[in-house]
Amino acid sequence: MDSLILLMPVAMLMGLIALVGFLWALRSGQYEDLDGAASRILFDDLPNKKDPLP
Amino acid sequence: MNAIARPVAAATHCAHCAAPLPPESQASYCCAGCAGAHALVTGLGLEAFYARRQQADGAQRPTADAPVIDFTPLARATRGGEHSLELVVSGLTCGACVWLVEQALAAEPDVMQARASLSARRLTVAWRGPAERGNALVALVGRLGFSLAPWSTACLRATEDAEGRELLRALGIAAFGATNIMMLSVAVWVGWDMGEATRAGMHWMAALIGLPVVLVAGLPFYRSALAGLRAGRMNMDLAVSLGVLAATGMSLSETILNGPFTYFDSASTLLALLLAGRVADRAARRRARQAVAELLALQEGAVLVLSADGTSAQVPVEQVQVGARIQVAAGERLLLDAVLEGGDALLDTSATTGESLPRRFAAGEALPAGAVNMGAPFVSRVTAAAQDGSLATMARLLERAEQAKGHFVDLADRVVRWFVPVVHAVALATFFWWWLAAGMPWHHALVPAVATLIVTCPCGFAIAVPAVQVVAVGALFRRGVLVSSATALERLASADVAVLDKTGTLTEGRPLLLPGLWSNAQLRRAATLARVSRHPLARALARACPAAPVVEGVQEHPGQGLALGRTRLGSARFCGIAGEDLGLTLWLAEPGSAPVAFRFADTLRPDAAAAVAGLRALGLEVELLSGDAAPAVRAMAEQAGITNWRAGVSPEGKAARIQALRAAGRRPLMVGDGINDATALALAHVSAAPDDGTDLAQTAADMVLRAERLSALPQAIATARQSQVLARQNIGLSLAYNALAIPLAAFGFVTPLLAAVIMASSSIIVILNALRAGREVKSAWTA
Incomplete structure (x- = not known):
C-alpha cells in the first residue's frame, strides 16, 4: 500500500500536465482552424522567395 | 510533331478550374x-496544387468583373513600416487551396507572413512596405x-x-476530471478488501480533483440555469446543474463520513x-454561420465618391x-438612398419591389437603395447616410422580428418543463421516505435521493436532441443548405404552407438569353464584344x-453599346435602327448584313417546377407572392405549377400576408431573396433565402x-x-431508461x-440513433 502514496500523486501530476498542455494549446489558438491543421501537416514546402531580400 | 501525326485528344476540362470545355474547343x-492563373501557378513552381486539391468543379475561375475595392485604408500599420491585412477568402475549399494561397503570397519578396485559416476562410497577410501594396497582393490571390x-x-462575430x-x-477540464476520478473510483469499486484508511484517502483524492472540476467545468450550465x-x-x-451539484454535495458528505462510495465520477x-x-x-x-458571413462579406462594398475638386475615391459605405x-x-448595386443628379438612369429594382423589368428614372427622382444599374453610369446625390437609410431601417x-422569434421553445425544453418538477418531487419523496418512514439518519437518506437525481439527470436526455441536430445540420450543410438558427430545423419540420417570391427565388433573378433569329456565328461574334463589358445584358450574352x-x-460607349471597327452591339439607337426599344x-x-436582336428575360430556375411539386408532395400548400405585374407572375406561376398566386404585392403586403397566415394558425415557410422580402422572411414561422439573394434577405432568413x-x-x-422523429424517439428512449432507473435508485x-453504466449506455443509444439523421431521406417526391 505504500506504493500508492507515491503512485497516486504521480498519476495525478501526469494528468495535470496533460490538462495544462490542453489549456495552453487552446489559448495559443491551436483549436481555431482544425480543418486547416489536418492538411497543413502534409505540406512541408518552405517558401521560396522569388527574389530574396538582401 | 506528335500532334500532327496523331491528333492528341483535346482536353475536356479546363486545366485550371476544371470546368468542362466545349467539345469543339482546342x-x-x-x-x-x-x-x-495556370501560368501564375506554374511560374511559381506550385503545380503540385492541381494534384493535391480535393475539389475541382469550375468554381475556381478568376472573375474578370470582381468589384474593385481599395484595400489601402484597411491595411493596419504594425511596427517598423510593416502592414497587415485581414481578408475573407471565398473558394478556399481544401488544404491544397490554403497551401496555394500561402505559398503564392510567401513567394513575394516583401511578404513577411501569409496565413490562411481553412475553417474561418480568413487570410492574414503581413508585408514590409507601404499600405498600397495590399491591393497588389489581393489582386495576386x-x-x-x-x-x-x-x-x-459579421465574419468576426461568426468566428470569434x-x-x-x-x-x-x-x-477539457471535465474530461481531465472524469478520467482521473474514474481511475480512483474503479479502485474503490473493485477494492472490496481495501482498508478503511486507504478508502478514505481515495475519497479525499477524488474530492480534491472533483470539487474544482465540477465548479469550473459546470459554469456554462450554472450560468444558463440562472438566466433561465x-x-x-x-x-x-x-x-443538469441541480443533479451535478447535488451529487457533488452528497459525495462531499460521504467523503467526510468515509461512506462506501462517492459520486464525483458521475458528476464529472x-x-x-x-x-x-x-x-x-x-x-x-x-x-x-461562417459560410453565411462569407457570402455577406463578399457583398459588402465600397462607393465611388466624387469630391468637389474633381477627384474620386472608393469609400466604405458606412463613411459616406x-x-x-x-x-x-453599370451593373453596380446602389448601396445608399440617393436622388439622380442629371440625365436619366435605367435601374433594375427587382430586389426592392419585385418588378422584373428595369425602370427608367428621370433626373431629380429618388432612387431606392438596393437597385442595380442596368444602364449607363450615373451620378447621384446621397440623401441618407448608411445608418439612417432605408436599408438600415429595414435591418x-x-x-425586432428576430427577437420575437427567440421565444420559440424547442422540443427538449418543452419536455423539461414537466420532467424536472416530476424528478425532483420523486427525489424529495425518496429522501423523506428513507429519513422519516424508514428511520435512516438524514445523511444516509440523502444517498438514494441523490442517486435518483443522478440516474435521471438527463444525460441521454440532454444529448438526445443536440445529437440529432448536429448530424442533421451537418448533413444539410453538405447538401448546400446552411442552417444558422438554432431552432430552425424544428420550425422547418412543422411548416405547412410555403410562400415563394418570384423574382430571384422562383426565377434566376438575372437576365438570360432567349432563343431568337440569330445564328451561332452571330452569337459568337456578339459575345466576343460583350465580354469586355460589365453591363448586365452584355454579361448575360x-x-x-x-x-x-x-x-x-x-x-x-457607356450606356449605349460596344463597338469593334464597324461592328456594333448595343441599344437600337446606337446600332442605327429606327423604332422602339424592346426592353x-x-x-x-454588322456591315453587310441585317441587324439581329438578342432578347433577354428572367427565366424560371430549372428546378423550380420540381421543387414546387416536391413541396406539395410533402403536404405543403404553395403560394406565390410577387411585386411584379400580373401577366409576368401568371406566366411564371403556370410554368412552375402554382395555382395560388398574387401579383403587385408591396413589401408591406407580403408581411401582412405572412401575418394573416400566422393569425389563422398556419405555419408559413417563406422563401425570398429581395430587400422587399426581408420583413416577410423575418416574420415567417421559418424562412430561407437563395445564396445569390441580397444580404438583407440572407440575414433575415x-x-x-x-x-x-x-x-x-x-x-x-x-x-x-x-430529425424531429428521431429526436422524439431519443426522448422516448431516455424516458424509458428513466422509468427503469428511478425505482432502482x-x-x-x-x-x-x-449509475455510470446506465448513463453511458443511454448516451450511446441516443447517439447511435441520432446518426440516422444524416442519411439521405427517400421521400415520395424523389421517387
Missing part, C-alpha cells in the same frame, strides 16, 4: 483568366481564382466565438458528456456622408457563349440555400422532419458503478 483553358473581401465584423472557446475549455430562472423558465441546464463524467455534445452542436452551426455625390457604374425592423474568343480593341434587348449590327437551389428545400424539409439499489 484550348486547354476555358477563359483567359484561367490561362493566366484574385488572379488564382479566389474572391476576396475585407474581413468584416468566445462562448465556444469557453465550452471547449470546460470540456431569472426569466422564470425551467430549462435543461437547471436539471456527466459534465464531460454534455459538454462534448454542446461543443459538437456549436461547431456544426458555426460552420453554417449625406450630400455626397456618388457614381454608380432594425428585422432585428457572354455567359451564353463562354467559348467566344477574346479580342483587343473593343470600345465601350431587355441588345442589337448586333433562418437558412441560406446554396448550390442546389430550390430543389434542396423539399429535401431539407424531409431531413428536418426525420429510489429503493437504494443503484451504486455509482450502475
